Amino acid sequence: MSVIAPEVATRAFVEVTEVWVPDGDRLVWSSxxxxxxxxxxxxxxxxxxAxxxxxxxxAWDEARPVVLKQFDGSYFQRAEAARAAGLTCAVAVPIFAGSALKAVIVVLCADDESRTGAIEVWRESDGLMMLDDGYYGAARHFEWVSQHTHFPRGQGxxxxxxAANAPMLMRDLGSGYRFxxxxxAGRAGLTTGLGLPITVPGDRTYVLTLLSARGTPIAQRFELWNARAAGTAGAREAVLADGICQREGPLWDDENEARVAAWQGPIGEVLGTGIPAVKHDNPALTAGYASMVAVPIYRDGTISHVVAWYY
Structure with missing residues (x-):
């Protein structure tokens, strides 16, 4: 557990988050x-x-995360509406349970000179994690460093x-020896890192990292829920395993384990449905946050974790 002193945010790094789910041979809007x-x-x-x-x-067809940094002249079908909204780039992440597609998450950002953060896609190649693609906003130097950095298994x-085949949180990116x-990262003002294993069919290995800065955060609270630690089959329960919050106060009571059952609140809804969810202006959200994103992480075809971030 970690609590970070609050800091007033300027603009969010991510403008739009949406979930698309299969309906027959097409993807339709879910949340x-x-x-x-x-x-x-x-x-x-x-x-x-289709x-x-x-x-x-x-992202569905190629069964991999896709970063699209420019809409004009691309295959992005909502380019005109995105341009009118000031959106400039997007990242799509497929969520698979084995070979079955459960959903595609799309995040869209607007580029300017103040927004700093990172959404990175890493891919295993020849025994190393190499940067496949990423979006960094104004963090140009950090982008260059990332393009020239690779990671052995277990490092960074x-x-x-x-190595863990599980989501991880990292704190104090600018000073942490593990980062x-x-x-x-310190020069770019990045403070918090969330890493997610992205399971796809075949033998390819992907990791998605979300790196958040205080002034233009991806989120103000991150949670990792472990479905396997709950000790029940079929991901019917999950326990809160780790978290970071920019608000004062603890994430949980150390004497009472935070646990949710399937269909209990937004985290339980993801356990029950098996698909990601985006919530906005929902009274059930934790600690009065306005919005949240909750994503199931699959291992061997079943949910091993649920990752949530609030803003």
Missing amino acids: GNYGTLDTFAAVSAKQSF RGEGLPGR LPGGVW IRAES
Whole structure:
């Protein structure tokens, strides 16, 4: 558990988060948070994507996370609406249970000179984790360092997630000895790192990392829920295993284990449905946060963890 002193955020690093789920041979909208971008939200809710079509369909077809840094002239089908909303780039992450696609998560960002953070996709190649692609906002030097850094198994955040085959949180990125890029992270103002194993069919290994800065955070609270630690088959329960919060106060009571059952609150909903969820203006959210994203992590076809972030 870690609690970080609160700091006033300027603008969020991620503007839009949405979830697309299979419905027959197409992906349809399931949930999302668009902030004040009502027109883009209305356009998105009417969309659907065949396999290989648009950004969600591309992530489905290629069975890998996809980073799209420019919409103009690309296969992104909502380019005009995105341009009108000030959105400039997107990352799509497929969630598979074995060979079955459960959902595609898409996050969209707006580029300017103040927003700093990182959404990175790492891929195992020849026994090392290499940067496949990423979006860094204004953190240009950190982007260059990342492009020239690789990780053996167990080293750094990407290598640690790879070795554990489990999500991980890292704190104090600018000063932490475990974070290999600490010096450049400190220069960029990055403070918190979340790493997720992305399971896809076949023998490819991917890790998604979300690196958050205080001034333009990806989230203000992160939680890791361990479904296997609950000791029940079929991911019917999960226990809170780790977390970081920028607000004062503890994440949990050390004398009473934080535990949720399937269908109990937003985390339990993800355990029950097996698909990611985006919640906004929901009274059931933890500690009065306005929005959250909860993502199931699959291992051997079943949920091993649920990762949540709040903002």
